[in-house]
Amino acid sequence: MQATKDSTFTVAPTKVLTGTEADMAKSGLDLAELPGPKVPVYVWTTLTHKSGKPMPVGDMDGALVVRTDQDDRTKALLVLMGSATWPDCPAPDTDKELSEGQSAEICTTFLITKGEKAAAVELTQGFYNEPLEWPVKG
Incomplete structure (x- = not known):
């Protein structure tokens, strides 16, 4: 990230869908390792590089968070051992x-507590700034 610190880009969530318990069962995750029952939330985002040095996609989407109707926040799922499929x-x-000038459309998976609903996708902006927020419809 240090090499691209002066680069600029935009992040635009375009679609949010909540998955099912069946998606969790088929994902390949070890469900016993999770803190309680979870369901996936899929967030499609368009990332666009605006200026500066080329940037990896992974440097552009790391600040996305899903906020639920219970005001819980979760970062994207990161699988360290093995893999998960959705x-x-x-x-x-x-x-x-x-x-x-280049863009990429990506899908990122977040896990929320079963029974909660995705209320917004947020882009965190550091400790002192309020996050940008895109409300989830439906």
Whole structure:
């Protein structure tokens, strides 16, 4: 990230869908390792490189958070050991670099507590600034 600190980009969530318990069961995750029952939330986002040095996709989407109707916030799922698969939401190529003017449409998976609903997608802006927020419709 240090090499691209002067680069600029935009993040635009375009679609949010909540998955099912069946998606969780088929995901390949060890459900016993999770803190309680969870369901996936799939967030499709358009990332656009505006200026500066080329940037990896992984440097552009790391500040996204899903906020639930219970005011819980969760970052994107990161699988360290093994892998997880989701219907119609392929894992993004986080190493792919975008140059000025290029865009990428990615899907990112978040896990929320079963029974809660995704209320908004937020882009955190550090400790002292309020996050940008896109309300989830439906």
